Amino acid sequence: FEWNLEMKRRNQWQVQECCLVACFDGDSTKKIARQFPPSRQTVMRWMHWVLDRFKDFRPDLQSRFPVLGYESGSSGWWKKLLQTIR
Numbered sequence: 001f002e003w004n005l006e007m008k009r010r011n012q013w014q015v016q017e018c019c020l021v022a023c024f025d026g027d028s029t030k031k032i033a034r035q036f037p038p039s040r041q042t043v044m045r046w047m048h049w050v051l052d053r054f055k056d057f058r059p060d061l062q063s064r065f066p067v068l069g070y071e072s073g074s075s076g077w078w079k080k081l082l083q084t085i086r
Helices: 002-024 029-035 040-052 054-064 074-085
Strands: none
Touching: 002 029, 002 040, 002 074, 029 040, 040 054, 040 074, 054 074
16 A cells, blocks of 8 residues: 555656646646646646745755756756756
8 A cells, every 4th residue: 555655656746747847948837737637727836836945945955966056047946956856
């Protein structure tokens, strides 16, 4: 039972990650919702959550992944992070 829950969550994260990467690549939430299971509203909620927490997560993640370099905008930084640690 626990294995199934972990596998389900891992699959959910993979979908969420693909949706976020698509958003950062400039795809519309409408286009993303046609390609993946979540609704436009869910994808938008995920994006807002990630962008709102840029200042909270950046210092720790930046120190752990110096390869990220300096990126002034939150969208560019998250995009680079997701590409780096996929």
